Structures are given as structure tokens and as C-alpha cells.
Amino acid sequence: MSDPASTIVVDAQAVEKSFGDGSNRIHVLKQVNLQARTGEILMLVGPSGCGKTTLLSAIAGTLKIDGGEINVFNEPLHRLSGSALTRFRSNHIGFIFQQFNLIPTLSIAENVSVPLLIQGLSSGAAIKRARTVLESVGLGDRWKERPNKLSGGQQQRVAIARALVHEPPLVICDEPTAALDAQNGEIVLDLFRQVARAPDRAVIIVTHDNRIFSYADRIARMDDGEIVEVHEQSHTTRPHFEHEAAH
């Protein structure tokens, strides 16, 4: 169950989004309402093409919506200019991408330091902070290495470190376990749980990987551009990674 003291940090109301023109117009989000609270892991699930990534992009401020409202930390993203949205993203959101998107020519520490550099921190201070965060994800001794020297699970942990290094209150994850095996998936999900338990932080995960559903505090199920169900989960037992996909 969600903590009663938690606050709503993401509030999407009647969100509309379409792509294309005329007869090619595709209505991707249809009057979507969704809230995310601090201290919880919210999973957006549903079949491919149902609009979950589009909704995540809109909440992250990387995609303009056609209608409705999205308030994140009381900032009306639907009204912000492009440059204000850019600033908002750098200060409030940590990103974890499906393909990790680590820059192969940079060391792990340099990759992790990128959000701090974007915020204007000096390179030396950013690397120092990045190394501390890498310690917390168990990769402190490999900070000099390039991403291609790491396994998929280790790369995802670097991506998590990069998402957390500037201590954003909202972490957005897109299919975080899609490229991981069960063992690495479990390590990564345990990290997410730690991340979400930080005060004043929310984690939103888009996934269609039903092996990880037990880690969610709430699951919002989407279908054909609509939220069809929001299901709250109580964690009486420790959540676990399903080694065989449930059907």
C-alpha cells in the first residue's frame, strides 16, 4: 500500500496526444489520467503500441501534448516553453533508457557525471560525485573503464547511477529489464526499490516485462491509449524477479 504521507508529484489529467495528419492521424493517448506519488514504484504496463512510452515521454517533458494537463512537482509542463522544459528535465528528472544510451567513448565515471556537467558543475567535482554514486551501485572500482567492458546488467547499473547522480526527485525508466537476464534483472530491480524508498522521490517504470510486476507499488495498465486499470499492490513478502514469465 502507498504511504498515506506520500504526496502526488505527477498529475496527468485528460492527456491527449496524436501523431500524423488527416487520414494518417493516430490517436495515441485518449483522455489519460494518472498520478504518481513519492516513495512508490509506479509501473506503466500494457501491450506494445498501447501508448505507454508516449505517456512516459509526456511526463518526462520530452514530448508536447495536444490536450489536457501534466503537472510535475507543481510545474505545468504543458505550458512550459522548450527551454524551460529543458531546464526542468535537467533539474528534476533522472532517465534510464532501454538501451542504456551510455556514451561508448567515455569512461563509466564520465558517463555518470553527464547530468552534473549539464547542470554546470565542473568536470572534477562531477567525476568525484559520480564515483561516489558508482560505489553505491557496486561499481566503484571500475569507474575508469569503458561501458563496453561491462555486462548488460552492469551497464544498466551505470545508467541507474547516471539517473541518480544529480538526485532528481523523479526517475523515469523505459523497459529497464528488456535487455537483461533474470539475475541482472533482479539486481537492477532491487536497486530501483532502494531508489524509490528515498524521501520525496518517485519512480515510474514503463515495461511489458511481467517478470518484474511484483516490484511495483502500483501498476497502471494501458490499452489502446487509455488507462484501463490501476492496481495497487501490498508487499507482505519481499518482491522477487519471476524467473519464468507468468502468463
Next chain:
Amino acid sequence: MFGLALKMLFGDTAKYLMLVAGLFFATFLIVQQASVFCGLMRWTTATLKNTGAPIYVVEDRVEQVNETNPLRDTDVARVRSVSGVRWAMPLSSGVQRVRREDGSFKTIQLVGIDPASLAGGPARMVKGDLKDLRLPNTVVIDELAIEQLSKDKDHPIDIGDRFEINDIEARVVGICKAMRSFTGGPYIWTTYERALQYTPPQRKMLSAVIAAPIQGMTASQTAAQITRETGLRAYVNEGFNKNENDFNTSTVWWFVKNTGIPFSFGTTVVIGFIVGVAIACQTFYAFVLDNLKHLGALKAMGMSNFRLSLMLLTQAFTVGLVGFGLGLLATSGFAMGAIKHDQPPFYMPWIIPVVAFGVIQLICMLAALMGIVRLSLYEPAMVFRA
């Protein structure tokens, strides 16, 4: 962020080297060809450099120093009569033939100067004395003549050696340094009267009158006075500049307008530019496309288009700087060889590397601009699409 941009650039070794190579070739082609062109144009004014008089008086229709419309001998006196003239001397200049030891002929540039003043003589003697030109049948040759006239001789031609100019004997009494002529033949000096003997007879044989201004007047002022009072064309000899009445400038422009030389060199310079644009733009655009996923991620994470553009500009200008530096270095190597062997002609005024640097950076800016446009059109939300 600049460090991040450079690490991304240097990390992709293949594209980095390709970019540098493209800009290296562009720089080399542009600077080397422009310098050879300038060197060649400089050779066209070699007679002016080698005789060194401040004022050249020629027939009214003469536009360049290698063109001869002979004057009358009395024109020397007419020039001397102009009040602003300190001295005026006759000068004979023309292409003649020397018979070599093996029976072959070599064309030379024969210069006849006033034997009393020796005005118009070579400035730098290597061996012998210019005054010995006053002795019978004597000539002073330049260093190129040693190389070109020594064919089949048992030793390089030297002081005391003899050869024939148009079947008339000439004895070497001095060796000097001189700029190579446009026609590739060596310079040989003799007295004015003897030059007339070496030259097949014509009705008028005075090529030019060389003169100097009196103290208190500039060469330009005196030249204008000579033209005004004699009707002859009086050029100054200052070196290529904006002055249309400078004989160097007039000569160079004549070659630019009346020969295919600038078109030929210009074509190569344009090819250098095109090679640079093609390789740099194509490779840099491919570099941006390869990194689009990462650059898009940076954009999603909150990096502004402006800072991303600065990163791309930093990368483009860095390869531009490295490519230009290496290109200039290679051109310098070429220049050292050219100067050592006195050919091909090579002259690099400061404006050539400066303009080439501008051109290379323009190419880089074009390449960066293509990347910037592509990146600005990239929606940060695209990064979520696998």
C-alpha cells in the same frame, strides 16, 4: 562540456582520422597550389627584381615587363631631361640563345646595362666583380646558368670559361644570385652596347630606360612627371601591390588576364575546397548520425540545443585546426624542397594561410551546421524508441 565533446570526437578514431585527412588534403591543395601560383607570378616579374631600378620607362602600350616594344635611343636623353630624374640609363632585355658544349642551344635572358654606372646589374655577386663587365666580351651569369650551361663540360662553368651567345663569344667574369625567370632560362648580364651586338639587329633596340627620382620626390611622382613630359609609360618598381602604375602589379595582372594559368591553379584550389567540403561534411554528418542516440539522450537529460551546437562546433573546429595544421606542415615540407631546388616556383604571402584557415573553418562550420540542423530536428522523445 568541451572535454566531453572532444572525447566523443577522439573516441571515434576512424571518423576522426577521416575528417582530419579530408581537411589535410584540402589545406594542402589550397595552400600549395595558391603558393605555387604566387611563385609563378613572381617569376614573371623576375627581370624587375633582378635589375632593381625604382622606375621603368617603356613604350606607351607596354603592359608587362616581358613584353618589348623597343624605344628609340634618344628616349634615354628625353627621360634624363625630366627635372625629377636623378639618373636614367638604357636597358636591353630579351631572350637570346647560348650554344652549349654539346652543340645544343639554351635560351637565356640577356640583360644589357650601362657600363659606366652598372645600374640594373645584379645585386648579389657570388664570385667575381661586376666592374669586370667593362672588359671586352664579358658577361656575368647567375647560378642557374652554371647548371644549365655546363652540360657535357668536364667541370661546372666558372669565371674565365667561354661560350657563345648567338655565335658571338662571351667570357664569364662573375657569378651572381638572381631570381629565376618565368621562361626558365638563366639571367646573363653584359653591357648595353655588347647586348646589342649579341642581339640580332632591329631598327630600334632599347627595351627600357631605367631611372631613379631625385631626393625629395617619390618614384611615383617622378614616374608621373616622366609620363607627362615625354609621353612614355613610366612604371614604378615597388613590388606587387594595389598601385596600378607598379610594373610588378601590371605584369602579374597581365598574366592573370591573358593566360590560362590562374584558371588552371584556381581549378585545383576549387577542387581542394570541394574535396574538403565533401569529405568533411559527409564524414561529420555520419559522425553525428552515429552519435544521434547519445546526443539525443543528452538532449532528453536536459542539455540545451545551444550547448549541443557548441559541442558540435567544438568538434568541427578541432578537426579543422588539426587538419589545417597538418596540411600547412606538409606544405612547409614541400616549400623547403621547392626553395632548396629553386623550383617549382613557391611563394607564400601571409594572406594565403590566413585565407586557407578561413576556408577550412568555413568547411567545418558547414559540416557542423548540417549536424546542428539534424540534431535540432531530433525530438528528445525519440530516445525512448528502441
